[in-house]
Amino acid sequence: MQANKRKTTALKALAMGNEVVIVPGIFDALSAKIAAQAGFEAALVTGYAVSATLLGEPDFGLLTMAEMLDVTRRIVSAVDIPVVVDCDTGYGNPINVTRTIKEFERAGAAGVILEDQVWPKRCGHMMGKQVISMEENIQKLRAALDSRNDPDFVIVARTDARGPLGLEEAIRRGCAYKEEGADAIFVEAPRTIEELRQIGENVPGPLVANMIERGLTPTLPARELAALGFRLVGYVLTGLYCAAYALREAYTELRERGTSVALEDRMVWFGDFHTIIGLPEKMDLESKYRCD
Secondary structure, three states, X not given: OHHHXXXXXXXXXXXXXXXXXXXXXXXXXHHHHHHHHOOOOOEEEOHHHHHHHHHOOOOOOOOOHHHHHHHHHHHHHHOOOOEEEEOOOOOOOHHHHHHHHHHHHHHOOOEEEEEOEOOOOOOOOOOOOOEOOHHHHHHHHHHHHHHOOOOOOEEEEEEOOHHHHOHHHHHHHHHHHHHHOOOEEEEOOOOOHHHHHHXXXXXXXXXXXXXXXXXXXXXXXXXXXXXXXXXXXXXOOHHHHHHHHHHHHHHHHHHHHXXXXXXXXXXXXXXXXXXXXXXXXXXXXXXXXXXX
């Protein structure tokens, strides 16, 4: 519990700080370890990527809380950096949200993202989204805030209203969620740099920006987003898309050529991979407890 308290406090400090923070998307213990070793200060367990890697399915409301909890436990056990978890709509009404917060806090997450979509939800950059009323979501947000044991456990309120209801409504909701006590505000899927600017000028921070390559929102460098008023910048699918590209290239080459020789300069080597997953430390531990 004390270790998780340190993580929540560290994440809260990052969110409230003056420097822009890049948060990569992760989806399993291996991607989490690689992100931590790359030097990131925090990471996000993205439902889109977990749905893809765990189920082989799109982000279409198919992933359950139990599945997300299981992945979260594995990830937080593998790394020391704070981990934020995409908890979709909180998996139900305010009563369900109460349980969601308690379970993910207990699992070791440092924070969660909760959105105002109608369940079953879909990826924020897909068409056809619907949102519940702002008043209904405020009750869910209140339940989330009341349920956390650690006041530093970060609750990010996300609104998907830009798509179905327009930017003005999304800004109105972002302001209301911040006034209600959310730690950070995430207006999903603005369409232009001007829309990003309007969010930065009108919604109280700290603000979250979501960079999805070739999605609805312009993909900008973190420094430009910082100038627009954003502090937490998620590149949430970059790792997943690069991994999928590499797998497709590798398996196609192997199937067509019958050998992996041409791939050897594009892969991590046997010994290097063992370093990534911590084999040297396990070998040292084995030596420590060897019976000579």
